[in-house]
Amino acid sequence: MYEQIILTGIMLALVGCLFGTRIKPAWLFVGAISFSYMAGLIDLEGMLVNYANPSLITLILLVLVSIAIEKTTLIQTLAQSLAKGSLSRSVMKLGLSTAFLSSFTNNTAVVASLISAIKESPTHSPSKLLLPLSYTAILGGTLTLIGTSTNLIVNGFAIDAGMAPLGFFDFTLIGLGALFVGLITIMVLLKYLPDNGTNQQEVVPFYLEGKVQAGSKLIGCSVEENGLRDLKDLFLAEIIHGDRRICAVTPQQVIQQGDTLLFVGDIKSVPLLTRFDGLKIVHDKHEKDVEHLVEVVMSQSSKYIGKTVKEVRFREQFHAAVIAIRRGHDRLQGGLGQVRLQAGDSLILAPGSQFYELPNLKREFVYISGLDLQTHLKSKQSNIVLAAFSGVLALSIFGIVPLVKGLMVLLLGLFLMGTIKINELKRRFPLELLAIVGSAIGLAKLMINTGLAGKISSGLFYMLGDFGPYGAFIAIFVMTVIFTELITNNAAAALSFPVAYALAIGFDVSPLPFIMAVAFGASASFISPFSYQTNLMVYSAGNYRIKDYVTMGLPLSIIYSITVLTLIPLVFPF
Structure with a gap:
């Protein structure tokens, strides 16, 4: 009972901090398991052994191997084919290809590799392709055991x-159903996505x-007297x-x-601001023309994620001045130097002459306007990598060699x-994923072993008992989605x-x-x-708004939820 009370407090604190x-x-997760150790709920060996879990090691190895896969001609060929055909055909081709790639490799790597090609597409607006790219990458991850970290x-x-391991293709039938209805839904809703490539009225x-x-x-003059109130396509949001x-x-x-x-x-209004006497916009003397500005998108593997522009010392690191930042349509607060960088942030830079010679551009950015950041393998090397990876998967599927x-x-x-360098392994090693999982x-073991998961499931059983196993099954799914x-x-x-497993045991079903x-x-x-x-x-x-999502x-x-909730009991009966 004592253990359950302590663990309940830890889990409530964890959930509260997460939300x-x-x-x-x-x-938060490392803090929670560490506090459990300090409270005597788990011994040191029992805590550390979880970080060597075979499924977790497999996941880390897949992330690292994907460094080589994203360099192959497979993704390069897909990127080149996106501009061909109508929008609906391009989205369908993009969706199927992305889903296929995401079913056996890291989907963030797939999306990162394609962002540049899509943004530079001469045929279709990026806003019509990028969100479908993300969604189909997610759907593709549900197709196989290794498709997604979850x-x-x-x-x-x-x-x-104590259950038997899940098979490589145990997810496939349900995943294919979800992908099929998902693609149809995306095609139907495509017309509601903004066309930011052609709509000149859209102010970025x-x-x-x-x-x-x-x-x-x-x-000494007011905002109105200085003419700063009614600027074309600009709004004075704050003064510090x-x-x-x-x-x-x-x-x-x-x-x-x-x-x-x-x-x-x-951003095109930068020259307008430079006309105001004594208002310094771009810090580098020679970079005052908007034509010389460069747009970059922060990579998920950047070591500067979570740091402010000031902490990064951007000018020293990249020989470039940050003059503007965009995070979707979110209103950022405070000075530019205080903005904490996130993956996907668009930065407008005034680059110095050494900017393009820096060796770390590919690590820090997934996109630089007009510049291909991808390192591509030669055709022979690419074929060797793909054949070797396919061979490893085949040996695992047929039970010859563990994955x-x-x-x-x-x-x-x-x-x-x-094919993979030591610096790439250091940079892309998923330390946060290792810590969380x-x-x-x-924590999941503790919840089951101390009986806390059973207590929670008993409460849910009391509330959901009249609805039977299927009602509890729906409740678990909805809770996980939220x-x-x-x-x-x-x-x-x-x-x-832990709650899902304990509920199944409580209902005495599979x-x-x-x-x-x-x-x-x-x-x-x-x-x-x-x-x-x-x-x-x-x-x-x-250039999406939250309402687009x-x-x-x-x-x-x-539609995904209805499909999954219908198919799972058919493929895996209670």
Whole structure:
């Protein structure tokens, strides 16, 4: 009883922090399992062994092997074919190809590899292609055991709970059904996506900053007197005066020396701001023409994610000045230097002469306007990589060599061939994923072993008993979907699994449909740009608003859910 009370407090604190704070989930999960150790709920060996879980090791190896796969001609060929054909044909081709690639490799790598080609497409607006790209990458991940991290995580939970391992294709029938209805839904809703490539009335909401210099004619005059109120395609959103932020800027607000003026609007209006006496926009003397500006999109593998522009020391690191930032249509706050960078952020840079010679551009950015960041293997090398990976999967599927062993050998071979460099392995090693999943496996074990999961399921059983196993199955799925949209897919799977497993035991039915409900529910990240990595990556790149995700994602989520809830009991009866 004592253990259950302590663990309940830990889990409530974990869930509360996941929902109510911006602390990284990795820190929260590691903190939760560490507190469990300090409280005597788990010994050191029992805590550390969870980080060596075979499913987790398999997941990490897949992420690392995908470094080589994304360099192959397979993705390059797909990128070149996107511009051919009508919009509906391009979306269908993109969707099927992306789903296929995502079924056996890291879907964030697939999306990152295609963003540049889609943004440079001369035929179709990026906003018509990027959100379908993200959605089909998510749907494709549900096709196989290795398609998405949540499938492997759930498999790890199942094995630790004493169940038989899930098969490579156990997810495929349900995943194919979800992909089929998902693609049809996307095609039907395609007309509701914005056409930001041709709609010239769309003002791209970049976030710009100007500093009032000494001797400026703006000093001592109001916003209205200076003509800063009615600027074309620009809005004066904030003024920072020392430590004071003025968010509701009135026409009567007087401009003072040293004020930082924060504008929201069209990047093409930069030349307009440079006409104001003593208003410094671009810090590099020679870069005042908008034609010399460069747009970049932050990579999910950048080491600067979560840091402010000031902490990064952007000018020193990249020989470029940040003059504007965009995160979808979100209104950012504070000076540019205080904005914490996220994957998918679009930055407008005034580059110095050394910018393009920097070796770390490919690591930090998934897109630079007019520049191909992808490293492509030669045709022969590409074929060797794809054949070797296919061979490893085949050996695993037929039970000849375990997948984890095959991937270890493959990764070593790719390293010895020089296809993957040691710096790439260091940069792309999924440390946060290791921290979250390893900790989550330990917490799930604790919830089951201490009986806490059983207590929670008893409460749910009392509420849902009249609806039978199917009603409880639907409840678990819905709960997982809500968790996925509000926190992260891996955290959602970790929180839902112990309860789902205990409910199945309580109803005395097969746990498999409940486990599958958690797996497919944790992949239902369609409604928010922040719930899944690929959604966030295309947010700014496609110049989307949150309503675009809701308009397309909500119907897709509903249809996906109905399909999955119908198919799972048919494939895995209670």
